[in-house]
Amino acid sequence: MITLTEENYIKAIYHLSSNGEKTVNTNAIASAMQTKASSVTDMIKKLSEKNYADYKKYQGVTLTDDGRRVAVNIIRKHRLWEVFLVEKLNFSWDEVHEVAEHLEHIKSEKLIDELDAFLEFPTYDPHGDPIPDKEGNFKHIEKIVLAKAEVGSTYKCVGVDDTSSKFLKYLDSNNIALGTIITVKHKEPFDNSIKIALEHSEIVVSQSVAKNLYLKKV
Amino acid sequence: MITLTEENYIKAIYHLSSNGEKTVNTNAIASAMQTKASSVTDMIKKLSEKNYADYKKYQGVTLTDDGRRVAVNIIRKHRLWEVFLVEKLNFSWDEVHEVAEHLEHIKSEKLIDELDAFLEFPTYDPHGDPIPDKEGNFKHIEKIVLAKAEVGSTYKCVGVDDTSSKFLKYLDSNNIALGTIITVKHKEPFDNSIKIALEHSEIVVSQSVAKNLYLKKV
DNA sequence: AAATATTTTTAGATTAGTCTAAAAATATTT
């Protein structure tokens, strides 16, 4: 049996290593999990014993195939629940993350497959992230971050990095949502802020916003 | 904060005391929770400290108003999720209990109130049990157990006591479901089995079945 | 009401996950 805490560590390692392949170091996991390095060491030993991770002392950790399978399945569940909350229960995109963090740990294959069917097999969640299918397959869309977009080009908003409530509310209040068309007008070298044009307005966004907004060329 | 284990103990005490009012003894809780009496003693001390229960050594335990409020809220969540699973996700009534045992612990008031609305405020779950509303109110329906029904009378099936998969599958295979109309034909004094008439058949059910099926006179 | 049986509680140990503080290994600077 896999515990809730083990699942959360596996998920954190997966996200930190962008798809579970790259080696992740102890402190990175500690800060992602809001815990101490010593706790992380204990846990990665345990994950290693259970064959979810490969670990050599002082050398960081990678997920095994088993570990990656677990991670992708949790992500599938998390994102399907997010779609459910937004489409069926009137949640806004900034409210779903916290509840989905809990729902993702409910263990029932039938539950999640029926939910998938009920939602008509969605392929993206409310933040623009792809939803793995039953076999764990999902496409990486070729997205770029606004901070690296080129002046003069037009893009579609396809996702966010930071899913915190404050950031998503900020986007809402500036009429930026998934699918919004954005034209990059000007990059200010002094503070790396960016002026962008939306359908009915022009706004200037800070560097920290520009680093968290994903776009796709149109 | 209330832990998952505390919630489960409170729920068990509530069910054992039929609405949280009657005193429940340690061994009864131990057998309901599949644990040892010594563990129960520890936990009811803790529930007592946190003001969810009133407890005097060797005298058993009752729930406080707070404890009852917690219990009813968990029951509300459990039964709403059961309706969701059956009506939206194609679960059969014998499959829902185990998954609902986990879903009932997800803590989000918005989630459960929106789920309630999405399901159009159901008042009974798939086993015929009433669903408490947001304020914790719910009606007890006047139901009798088949074992005590009178020969010659006609009843509607309104609920079950045992929600185990084996029992519910037995009912399914004999075409007994919520709403099924049943006429009591004969009670056999020798083994307390009962012959009943359904729409298209007559069957004999054992005493243990008769004790777990709830009816309402029509 | 004394003896016996049952129930409940206490005492002390165990496991999962966490922590602090110190030690060990690795990385960086000079």
Added chain:
DNA sequence: AAATATTTTTAGACTAATCTAAAAATATTT
């Protein structure tokens, strides 16, 4: 390549929930 800084691990302790075995209280039988 020594010295210093950073990262990681170890050692030992803590909490929540559990257990076993023994002691204490209550209930039942004779």
